[in-house]
Amino acid sequence: MVVLEPDDRAGAAWRASAGLLAPQIGPRDDAAFFELGIAGREYYRAQAAPLSDETGIDIDLFDGGILQLARGARAEDDLRATVAWQRQHGHRADWLDPAEVRSEYPWAGACDGALFAAHDGSVDPGRLVEALRQSARRRGARFETVAAVGLATDGAKATGVRTASGVVPAGDVVIAAGAWSGRLTGLPRPISVEPVRGQMLAMPWPARVPRTILFGEHGYVLQRAERALCGATIEHAGFAAETTSAGERQISLTAASLLPAMGGLPIVDRWAGLRPGTPDGLPIVGREPTMPNLWYMTGSGRNGILLAGITAVALTHLMNDEATFEGIEALKPERFWSW
Numbered sequence: 001m002v003v004l005e006p007d008d009r010a011g012a013a014w015r016a017s018a019g020l021l022a023p024q025i026g027p028r029d030d031a032a033f034f035e036l037g038i039a040g041r042e043y044y045r046a047q048a049a050p051l052s053d054e055t056g057i058d059i060d061l062f063d064g065g066i067l068q069l070a071r072g073a074r075a076e077d078d079l080r081a082t083v084a085w086q087r088q089h090g091h092r093a094d095w096l097d098p099a100e101v102r103s104e105y106p107w108a109g110a111c112d113g114a115l116f117a118a119h120d121g122s123v124d125p126g127r128l129v130e131a132l133r134q135s136a137r138r139r140g141a142r143f144e145t146v147a148a149v150g151l152a153t154d155g156a157k158a159t160g161v162r163t164a165s166g167v168v169p170a171g172d173v174v175i176a177a178g179a180w181s182g183r184l185t186g187l188p189r190p191i192s193v194e195p196v197r198g199q200m201l202a203m204p205w206p207a208r209v210p211r212t213i214l215f216g217e218h219g220y221v222l223q224r225a226e227r228a229l230c231g232a233t234i235e236h237a238g239f240a241a242e243t244t245s246a247g248e249r250q251i252s253l254t255a256a257s258l259l260p261a262m263g264g265l266p267i268v269d270r271w272a273g274l275r276p277g278t279p280d281g282l283p284i285v286g287r288e289p290t291m292p293n294l295w296y297m298t299g300s301g302r303n304g305i306l307l308a309g310i311t312a313v314a315l316t317h318l319m320n321d322e323a324t325f326e327g328i329e330a331l332k333p334e335r336f337w338s339w
């Protein structure tokens, strides 16, 4: 396997990502996709230790739960319904009344109740990527610091990837260039992926607050080492991977409302990244129907860290003509194209 990657693509989402593993936080609509997210989370819970044994890199898996605060009657109703829905699907989800939140999480901001997803959590995406790179190298993968320009084809077959310095030949090609996937030339059709900017900022983690992940309607706060990571905006701003004062204001207000001890703490870092978004919010994973050796692994939007491991396993199944997870069916590329 050869992996082509430019030196330092400003805005690559994994560099910016909070690394939340939060399948139980968010809208409930598609049960198969929900289960895929759960499988994505469980994949890391199973793989963190073997990956660390193999590479010496600890991906900082935290699986101590995420608390999603409800504010207002509508949010309360919605979260209560989410708890019921998740339980009906066989997963642990707890509803905490405001008094229970105050007693168990006295540092959390005021709320009308909360959903507690006991097994959701986070990983450190930078460490995860480094560990996976090392693991892949041990299995023979080669990494080349060069940008792909487009697909090289011969009739209805992909023959490799074009770069500024020539073609890298390949038996199969996987398009996995994040928000830039749609900019590659020579693809059989346009890919419905566009950049969705997310701004983040870091503050010191407040003293005497245990490691916690708090989620609200407009953002979240989590601890990584001695810092609080606070995010994130969701903006359609083209390929400008920049932070803005409006974004910073929105994130810091949200953070202080979730974790009031953060009010007044200094911002120590800020950054932005570009999520690969799709029109229906679902990733694009699978084979190009008109080119049997071309594959897509892109468009994972807000959940690309959560889903990276499990969708990579699924893609391997598909490439080997094996059965795979039910939720993958909804991600097939041809859902966007009429015939």
Ligand SMILES: Cc1cc2nc3c(=O)[nH]c(=O)nc-3n(C[C@H](O)[C@H](O)[C@H](O)COP(=O)(O)OP(=O)(O)OC[C@H]3O[C@@H](n4cnc5c(N)ncnc54)[C@H](O)[C@@H]3O)c2cc1C
Binding pocket: 004, 005, 006, 008, 009, 011, 012, 013, 014, 015, 016, 017, 018, 019, 020, 021, 146, 147, 148, 149, 176, 177, 178, 179, 180, 181, 197, 198, 199, 200, 231, 232, 272, 273, 274, 275, 276, 297, 298, 299, 300, 301, 302, 303, 304, 305, 306, 307
């Ligand atoms: C602020 C922020 C917070 C986030 N938080 C979370 C979270 O908490 N949990 C979660 O699950 N997800 C989160 N995400 C989303 C997650 O980071 C993305 O879904 C995921 O990183 C997408 O992976 P990707 O490999 O498709 O794209 P990217 O991570 O963007 O990676 C694309 C890669 O392709 C390379 N590339 C680009 N162009 C080319 C080219 N021409 N040739 C070769 N290589 C190329 C880039 O250098 C980069 O390495 C967040 C994203 C942002 C921006």
